[in-house]
Structures are given as C-alpha cells and as structure tokens.
Amino acid sequence: MAKNGAQILLECIEREGVDVMFGYPGGVTLDIYDAMPAFNIRHVLVRHEQGAVHAADGYARASGKTGVCLVTSGPGATNTVTGIATAYADSIPLVVFTGQVPVNLIGNDAFQEVDILGITRPCTKHNYMVQSVKELPQIVRRAFYIARSGRPGPVLVELPRNVLNESMEFSYPDEPVRLRTYNPNLKPNINQLRRAAKAVSEARSPLFLAGGGVIMADAGAVLTRLANRYQIPVTSTLMGLGAFDGTSPLHLGMLGMHGLYPANMAVSKCDLLIAVGARFDDRVTGRVAAFAPNAGIIHIDIDPTSIRKSVAVSIPVVADCRLALEELENLLEKQEVPGAISSREWLEQLEIWRRECAANPAHVCRAAAGQNPVENPAVSPELSTGFIRPQTVIETLYRLVGAHEDKTIITTEVGQHQMWVAQFYPFSRPRTLLTSGGLGTMGYGLPAALGAQLARPDSLVIDVAGDGSVQMNLQELGTIAANHLPVKVIILNNRYLGMVRQLQQFFYNGNYQAVGMEVQPDFVKLAEAYGLDGYRVTDPSVLESVLKEALFSSKAAIVDIQVEPEENVYPMVPAGSGLDEMLLA
Amino acid sequence: MRHVLSVLVENEPGVLSRVSGLFSGRGFNIESLNVAPTPDPETSHMTITTFGDDQILEQIVKQLRKLITVVKVIDFSAQATVEREMMLVRVGAEEGAREEILRLADIFRCKVVDVGHSDLILEVSGDQEKLSAFLALLQKYGVREVARTGTVAMRRSLQPEHKEPA
Structure with a gap:
C-alpha cells in the first residue's frame, strides 16, 4: 500500500511499542501531525522543546522504555540540545525526531534551517539524516535499536520535509535490525570473571559500588543476592541509588563529593572494590590518586571506554552488568564460600563509621543508615533561626511516602536539594530516583516528572526542586495542567542558588555574587494561575500536615517551603581532595 | 609516543567530522589525518597519526571503535609496518x-x-x-x-x- 513518509514514520514508531511521544509542532513537521490521528500514539504537547526531551527522558527512566520526541527544525531542534546532552551523560535511551527544511534547500540558510546533525554529533550516541523516504523505515528501526541496546543513549533523526510527503509502497520489514559496525558485547569473558571470583573470595574488606548501569541492566536483584549472601557492603553513585535497598544495613549510601561519611570512608579503606555499571566520574572519585588506595578494582561495565578512563583497574569485565553478576554468582557458588566474605573487623568498622556519623550534628547518615532517625535531642526540625531545615523536609517526605516507595518516584533538579534527596531519602527500588547526574541540568526535574507520571500513571511523582532550578522550566506547569497530571513540586526555597552560594562561602570568602533569588514569583499564586494547588510552609510545626495534604490530594500541587537560607550540604570533599578528606560541618 | 592508527569507516556524509570531532572534543592530538576511498565503495580508509601515552591511546582506540560508523581500528605501533x-x-x-x-x-x-x-x-x-x-x-x-x-x-x-x- 502506498503511504507517505509521515505515515511510514508513525507506523515505524508505533511498531517500536511507543505509546507516548512528547513534541512541539512547526512548519516542516505538519505532515506528521496530519497523519497522527490514525495511530495509537499519544502526543503530549509541551511548552518548550527542552521540556519535551526531559519529559521523554523521565518517561524512559521511569519505565525502562525508549523515550520519543518530535520537534520542528531550526530553533525547535536547537532547543532539544540540553535535553539530549542530559540523556547522553546519563545513558538514557531516547529517539529525538527533528524536522528539517527540504533536502534541496539544505545548506541554503533557509528559514528555520540549522545543522542539527553537526550540533548534536558530540552529544548523541548516533544521529541520522533521512535523505529519501526509501531510507526512512530502516533508519527509524536502527535509531531505536541503537538507542536502547548496549550502553543506551539518545539518537537523533533529522527528517527533511520532502521525505515526509514523498510516497512509496510500504510494508513493515520484519527481519531484525543488524548493523555490521555495531554489535555490543553482552556476555562476560569467563576468564576475567574467574579472576574476579577469586579476588572476591579472597577479599577481607570488599565493597560493591553500584552505578546507574545496575538499574539500566536490571541487575539489582542479583547484586542484592550477592551482597546479602556474602555480607558485602554496597555504596552507590547518584545514578545507582535505588539499585540496592537503601534501608539495608549493608547499604552505606552515596559516595563522592557529597557522599555519606561511611561510604567515603569505606571506599578509602576497602581492599577490593567491585564497581558495577559505574564510570568513575570526577564527582565520585575525588582526587584519583587517593581513590580506593588500598583496593584492587573489579570494573564491570558494558562500555569499554568507561574502563581505564580515569581509574586504573585490576580486573576489567566488559559485559552486561546483570549477565556478569549472575556468572560471578555461579562461580562463587562453585567455590563453596561458606558464608560472609567480609571479615568481622570490616563489618564492625562500618558500624563504627556509622556511629561516628550519627553523632555529627549535621547528622548526615541517619537516613543512610536506613533505620529510623536516631533519636538525637540536638536535632530538631527547625534550626535555632526558626527556619525549617531542608534535610528535615526530605526526611518528612520519606516518612510520608516511604511505605509506598515502589509507587513513588522522586525527580530532582540540580543543586543542594538534589544532594539532600540523595542523602536523606533511602531509595530502595530501581527507577524511583530520576535525576540529572552526569550533566547536572537545572530544570530537569519538572518536565521529567511529567514524563514519569505518564509512564507510571498510578505512581506518586514528586519533583523535589530548588527555587532556582525550578524556574528554569516553569513553563511545563502548563503541560502538567493541560494533561491533568497530579505531579507534586516541592520547592526547598532558600532564596539562593544554594550550591553556588555554598561554594562562594567556602572558597571565595563568602563573596556572594549573582546567587541571590530575592525576586521570585509567588509560587502559590503561580500554581493557582495554572489551576493547580499551591501551598506555602514557613512554620516547622505544620510541615508534615501540609505536605501530607498536598501529596495525597488528587491534584497537581506546588509546595513552597521556606527553608534555612544558608544551610550547607555536608559532607563535602573539596576539589582536589581524597574522599576521606571530607568537611563535615 | 607517536602512534599510527588505521581506521576503516563507513563511507557516509559526516563520518570525517565524527572522527575529527572525537579527537577535538576529547582533547586528543592529531598530527596527520589521511582519508581515501577503498576498493569497497561503502567504506573509506583513514590513517591517523596521533601521540599520547598508553592510557590515552587505549581511550582513543576504544572511543573510535564506539563510533557507530567505524568498522575497524588497528593500532600499528605494536607491528612492523611500512609508512x-x-x-x-x-x-x-x-x-x-x-x-x-x-x-x-x-x-x-x-x-x-x-x-x-x-x-x-x-x-x-x-x-x-x-x-x-x-x-x-x-x-x-x-x-x-x-x-x-x-x-x-x-x-x-x-x-x-x-x-x-x-
């Protein structure tokens, strides 16, 4: 049957199992919108193309499926770049379709023409221009295949207008996609794994480091079995939170620049580090020379470029994390290790670090320890200044929703609030924390939350935001309202760009420049302007009741919480220091 | 240390900028870069002269292999070659x-x-x-x-x- 490019495109997208796409129309994509009613794909009209990409990204992270966007040429395409780079840094599978002027006008500086292939080449896993309708089905299928296989990532497909209205006879090709130049290796090398199993069984103070790859590869279950059976503690990167039960006594919390004290100490003292699906970002390692100085490192990752990029590794395993851990489990089984691999001294030492941490007034490891907060009379919900402590907000939030954690998704923006979420909310399920870890994109959380809500309609989706970041994509409140999505936005409002202010306080003698957010919208009225519920909390004593009301109503809501303006994130590892050189207060 | 890399790539628009962009974007050095057709019309051959220590070279080779349009990468430094x-x-x-x-x-x-x-x-x-x-x-x-x-x-x-x- 003869179909035009637009129809062929939508059929190919539908065949990939896509039920939602996020987009914004324009002159060169009109044929696609014209064809849309015949297909079973929900198009969500965003308010800005950056929002479309973050929403598709949130959808992908929450569901494990590939996120899809459709935008027009020129500014529509350039507006996607930050979103694409965000997804690239965190290995999120996306396919982004951008319109383009007709092939015969390309290179002519035509209206709304931009070289989006050139612009996105360094921040996509791959990108394609479709030159003729004949190429279209194959390119769309390849784009999805590349986006979700191996180490996932965003793929951009540029669609010149003439390709969309050319027709051809079309029936969907059924043979699987094969590429001669791209064939990710999933199976682990057995010899390397034998060496790994030997190293694990001989270790006295081993430590798992779980990265985002554990979540991506659905390797959380096998990681949990290994950790529990052999009593191996686990620390997580920001992207790895939720892969392992955050309330388990074996979980030490996040490591790195704002990592928890027990986690950073454990990395610094362990004799074997088993890194799974992590890439040793500089925010994770601190000074590389001081990173895990006593440890051999087993590094399991699907991307060979992650291995030996920043940290020397004794046993590299290039493989899918789940397959590699399952094989490691088999090998350890055969070795008949009787019980715990961790020595008693190591497990005791972890407890000592936990206690030292709990005694710290900044009490940064109460949540990390997993148990209910230690009763510490020195710690009250408000500071002596009368302000609410931002950390208390996160703890209160967890108290309210923690029991439903498999049906609760937290997104964040970027900054202090993001670190407090990572520190004080013990994530226990994969895909329940959606945050921009690699690129650190302020403005990610709000659109990501709406994408996540569409992926998981029965979940409670909460964007924990700062007053700075949330203003970067505020326009998406319109998308939330238009689609009746009950997303909750909790703003930890300190009227500062808090993380930058903290850095100026520590390293620039408190010379606060360009960090004040004194003028900001009345967030309650803003919510109301969009037809959403708005709440403001200034009194610590009503924090819990207001949060409860906002979270458990069926409507979208903004909760503006006035918190201590100059609270800092601790621990903090200053740039150039080792992880065991933390500032604790 | 100087290395000569032989890189077989798919012959399609933009492939040169994918390779050269990788070098510039990651701060790798290119001393010379030669691109020419091969007997197979679907591929082109690049010879890249670069320098860096072993770890950098390992990254260069891995990053090149990761590009979807790259078919094959050979580092000639461990072999006897004619240059x-x-x-x-x-x-x-x-x-x-x-x-x-x-x-x-x-x-x-x-x-x-x-x-x-x-x-x-x-x-x-x-x-x-x-x-x-x-x-x-x-x-x-x-x-x-x-x-x-x-x-x-x-x-x-x-x-x-x-x-x-x-």
Missing part, C-alpha cells in the same frame, strides 16, 4: 642553485614535476624522517610552498618474531 608520506615542495631554483637542487633530488629519489623560471616543484615520498631531512636541506634555497599527504601505513607481511600480529 609513507608524499610531499610536494616548491623550492626556489635560481640559476646556479638549480644543479645542486637536482642532485639533492636525485639522492632523495624525488621527481621534478614542474619547472618554472625561478622555482621547481619536487615530488618526494618516504617516511617522516626522510621528508623532514629533505626539507631541512632545501631551506637555504627557499622553500616557497609545501603540501603533504600525511602518513599512510600498511602492515608488513613478515613480522619480526618478537612482534605479534594484532
């Missing part, structure tokens, strides 16, 4: 100097490919060292223009015993 570069030089050749230049050209097995009133264009090929030496010798006559192809390389059929084929 050649071709150069055209326009050199000043006034009366009196011409004879001397032609003798030098003969010693370096150059071809004279163009003769002007006061200059010559010489074509010379060889490895980098030979080309550098030849250029140095021509300096005193006035080197007016140089065009070089960059290195191309091929693995030798017979490898010395201590060198394993890749």
Whole structure:
C-alpha cells in the first residue's frame, strides 16, 4: 500500500511499542501531525522543546522504555540540545525526531534551517539524516535499536520535509535490525570473571559500588543476592541509588563529593572494590590518586571506554552488568564460600563509621543508615533561626511516602536539594530516583516528572526542586495542567542558588555574587494561575500536615517551603581532595 | 609516543567530522589525518597519526571503535609496518642553485614535476624522517610552498618474531 513518509514514520514508531511521544509542532513537521490521528500514539504537547526531551527522558527512566520526541527544525531542534546532552551523560535511551527544511534547500540558510546533525554529533550516541523516504523505515528501526541496546543513549533523526510527503509502497520489514559496525558485547569473558571470583573470595574488606548501569541492566536483584549472601557492603553513585535497598544495613549510601561519611570512608579503606555499571566520574572519585588506595578494582561495565578512563583497574569485565553478576554468582557458588566474605573487623568498622556519623550534628547518615532517625535531642526540625531545615523536609517526605516507595518516584533538579534527596531519602527500588547526574541540568526535574507520571500513571511523582532550578522550566506547569497530571513540586526555597552560594562561602570568602533569588514569583499564586494547588510552609510545626495534604490530594500541587537560607550540604570533599578528606560541618 | 592508527569507516556524509570531532572534543592530538576511498565503495580508509601515552591511546582506540560508523581500528605501533608520506615542495631554483637542487633530488629519489623560471616543484615520498631531512636541506634555497599527504601505513607481511600480529 502506498503511504507517505509521515505515515511510514508513525507506523515505524508505533511498531517500536511507543505509546507516548512528547513534541512541539512547526512548519516542516505538519505532515506528521496530519497523519497522527490514525495511530495509537499519544502526543503530549509541551511548552518548550527542552521540556519535551526531559519529559521523554523521565518517561524512559521511569519505565525502562525508549523515550520519543518530535520537534520542528531550526530553533525547535536547537532547543532539544540540553535535553539530549542530559540523556547522553546519563545513558538514557531516547529517539529525538527533528524536522528539517527540504533536502534541496539544505545548506541554503533557509528559514528555520540549522545543522542539527553537526550540533548534536558530540552529544548523541548516533544521529541520522533521512535523505529519501526509501531510507526512512530502516533508519527509524536502527535509531531505536541503537538507542536502547548496549550502553543506551539518545539518537537523533533529522527528517527533511520532502521525505515526509514523498510516497512509496510500504510494508513493515520484519527481519531484525543488524548493523555490521555495531554489535555490543553482552556476555562476560569467563576468564576475567574467574579472576574476579577469586579476588572476591579472597577479599577481607570488599565493597560493591553500584552505578546507574545496575538499574539500566536490571541487575539489582542479583547484586542484592550477592551482597546479602556474602555480607558485602554496597555504596552507590547518584545514578545507582535505588539499585540496592537503601534501608539495608549493608547499604552505606552515596559516595563522592557529597557522599555519606561511611561510604567515603569505606571506599578509602576497602581492599577490593567491585564497581558495577559505574564510570568513575570526577564527582565520585575525588582526587584519583587517593581513590580506593588500598583496593584492587573489579570494573564491570558494558562500555569499554568507561574502563581505564580515569581509574586504573585490576580486573576489567566488559559485559552486561546483570549477565556478569549472575556468572560471578555461579562461580562463587562453585567455590563453596561458606558464608560472609567480609571479615568481622570490616563489618564492625562500618558500624563504627556509622556511629561516628550519627553523632555529627549535621547528622548526615541517619537516613543512610536506613533505620529510623536516631533519636538525637540536638536535632530538631527547625534550626535555632526558626527556619525549617531542608534535610528535615526530605526526611518528612520519606516518612510520608516511604511505605509506598515502589509507587513513588522522586525527580530532582540540580543543586543542594538534589544532594539532600540523595542523602536523606533511602531509595530502595530501581527507577524511583530520576535525576540529572552526569550533566547536572537545572530544570530537569519538572518536565521529567511529567514524563514519569505518564509512564507510571498510578505512581506518586514528586519533583523535589530548588527555587532556582525550578524556574528554569516553569513553563511545563502548563503541560502538567493541560494533561491533568497530579505531579507534586516541592520547592526547598532558600532564596539562593544554594550550591553556588555554598561554594562562594567556602572558597571565595563568602563573596556572594549573582546567587541571590530575592525576586521570585509567588509560587502559590503561580500554581493557582495554572489551576493547580499551591501551598506555602514557613512554620516547622505544620510541615508534615501540609505536605501530607498536598501529596495525597488528587491534584497537581506546588509546595513552597521556606527553608534555612544558608544551610550547607555536608559532607563535602573539596576539589582536589581524597574522599576521606571530607568537611563535615 | 607517536602512534599510527588505521581506521576503516563507513563511507557516509559526516563520518570525517565524527572522527575529527572525537579527537577535538576529547582533547586528543592529531598530527596527520589521511582519508581515501577503498576498493569497497561503502567504506573509506583513514590513517591517523596521533601521540599520547598508553592510557590515552587505549581511550582513543576504544572511543573510535564506539563510533557507530567505524568498522575497524588497528593500532600499528605494536607491528612492523611500512609508512609513507608524499610531499610536494616548491623550492626556489635560481640559476646556479638549480644543479645542486637536482642532485639533492636525485639522492632523495624525488621527481621534478614542474619547472618554472625561478622555482621547481619536487615530488618526494618516504617516511617522516626522510621528508623532514629533505626539507631541512632545501631551506637555504627557499622553500616557497609545501603540501603533504600525511602518513599512510600498511602492515608488513613478515613480522619480526618478537612482534605479534594484532
């Protein structure tokens, strides 16, 4: 049957199992919108193309499926770049379709023409221009295949207008996609794994480091079995939170620049580090020379470029994390290790670090320890200044929703609030924390939350935001309202760009420049302007009741919480220091 | 340390910028880059001369392999290879100097490919060292223009015993 490019495109997208796409129309994509009613794909009209990409990204992270966007040429395409780079840094599978002027006008500086292939080449896993309708089905299928296989990532497909209205006879090709130049290796090398199993069984103070790859590869279950059976503690990167039960006594919390004290100490003292699906970002390692100085490192990752990029590794395993851990489990089984691999001294030492941490007034490891907060009379919900402590907000939030954690998704923006979420909310399920870890994109959380809500309609989706970041994509409140999505936005409002202010306080003698957010919208009225519920909390004593009301109503809501303006994130590892050189207060 | 990489790529628009962008974006060095067709119309061959320590080279090779359009990457540094570069030089050749230049050209097995009133264009090929030496010798006559192809390389059929084929 003869179909035009637009129809062929939508059929190919539908065949990939896509039920939602996020987009914004324009002159060169009109044929696609014209064809849309015949297909079973929900198009969500965003308010800005950056929002479309973050929403598709949130959808992908929450569901494990590939996120899809459709935008027009020129500014529509350039507006996607930050979103694409965000997804690239965190290995999120996306396919982004951008319109383009007709092939015969390309290179002519035509209206709304931009070289989006050139612009996105360094921040996509791959990108394609479709030159003729004949190429279209194959390119769309390849784009999805590349986006979700191996180490996932965003793929951009540029669609010149003439390709969309050319027709051809079309029936969907059924043979699987094969590429001669791209064939990710999933199976682990057995010899390397034998060496790994030997190293694990001989270790006295081993430590798992779980990265985002554990979540991506659905390797959380096998990681949990290994950790529990052999009593191996686990620390997580920001992207790895939720892969392992955050309330388990074996979980030490996040490591790195704002990592928890027990986690950073454990990395610094362990004799074997088993890194799974992590890439040793500089925010994770601190000074590389001081990173895990006593440890051999087993590094399991699907991307060979992650291995030996920043940290020397004794046993590299290039493989899918789940397959590699399952094989490691088999090998350890055969070795008949009787019980715990961790020595008693190591497990005791972890407890000592936990206690030292709990005694710290900044009490940064109460949540990390997993148990209910230690009763510490020195710690009250408000500071002596009368302000609410931002950390208390996160703890209160967890108290309210923690029991439903498999049906609760937290997104964040970027900054202090993001670190407090990572520190004080013990994530226990994969895909329940959606945050921009690699690129650190302020403005990610709000659109990501709406994408996540569409992926998981029965979940409670909460964007924990700062007053700075949330203003970067505020326009998406319109998308939330238009689609009746009950997303909750909790703003930890300190009227500062808090993380930058903290850095100026520590390293620039408190010379606060360009960090004040004194003028900001009345967030309650803003919510109301969009037809959403708005709440403001200034009194610590009503924090819990207001949060409860906002979270458990069926409507979208903004909760503006006035918190201590100059609270800092601790621990903090200053740039150039080792992880065991933390500032604790 | 200098390395010569042989990179087979799919012959499609943008492939050169994917490769060169990778080097610039990640702060790797390119000393020379040569691109040419292969007998297979679907592929092109690049020879890239780069330098860096072992860890950097490992990253370069892995990052190149990760590009979807790259078919194959070989690092020649562990192998016996033939390396050649071709150069055209326009050199000043006034009366009196011409004879001397032609003798030098003969010693370096150059071809004279163009003769002007006061200059010559010489074509010379060889490895980098030979080309550098030849250029140095021509300096005193006035080197007016140089065009070089960059290195191309091929693995030798017979490898010395201590060198394993890749």
